[in-house]
Amino acid sequence: MDDLDRALLGLLGADARVSVATLARRLKVARSTIQARLERLETSGIIAGYTLKLGEAARQGRIRATVLLTIEPRAQAAILTRLKALPEVERLHTTSGRVDLLLQLAAGSTAQLDAVLDQIGELTGVKSSESLIHLSTKLERAV
Numbered sequence: 001m002d003d004l005d006r007a008l009l010g011l012l013g014a015d016a017r018v019s020v021a022t023l024a025r026r027l028k029v030a031r032s033t034i035q036a037r038l039e040r041l042e043t044s045g046i047i048a049g050y051t052l053k054l055g056e057a058a059r060q061g062r063i064r065a066t067v068l069l070t071i072e073p074r075a076q077a078a079i080l081t082r083l084k085a086l087p088e089v090e091r092l093h094t095t096s097g098r099v100d101l102l103l104q105l106a107a108g109s110t111a112q113l114d115a116v117l118d119q120i121g122e123l124t125g126v127k128s129s130e131s132l133i134h135l136s137t138k139l140e141r142a143v
Contacts, residue, residue, distance in 0.1 A: 001046065004029065008037055009047075013141075016050045062106045063113050064090075064134040067120065068099040075125020076100070082123055088116045099130075 007027055011018060020038070024031040041047040071079055076094075083089050083103065091104035103120075107113035121129055 004033075005037060005041060005046075008034065009041070012047075012050075061108060063108070063110060065105045065107075065113060065117075066132045066134065067103040067105060067117070068130040068132070069101040069103065069120070069126055070098070070128045071100045072125040072127060073100075075123075079123055079125050083120070086116060086119065088112070 004027065008023060011023055011026060020031055020034050024034045027034065038047070069079075079101070080092070083092055083101075088105045088107050089103055090106050091102075093102045094100065095102050105113065105116060107116060117129070117131055120126065
């Protein structure tokens, strides 16, 4: 990746719907250059796709939490399969450090969140969990 690729990704991170012509004009290069760069970035896996990012108005009424899980090592595959089946699990990461998995949950109410946390805590192989309720977002970067 060079400076043009990084600038292109920066513009797309701010607005993924911007046209190729506008990108070319802003970056002061030919439209065909932008099209070729986009194709290369997509083919190489640097751009995995273009997506919709919901604003606060759409996310109102959703309670989010980060859950830190410590699990038994041999239980990871089964736990991952069960967690992926829970619709409240938005993100799921393996980690290095004192916890094994980091989850981001979203629920419609505290009661629903509590029920999901109970389900997770009851999974065979979960040794401990810690929940952190998200209060407000101060910064969220697209890229």
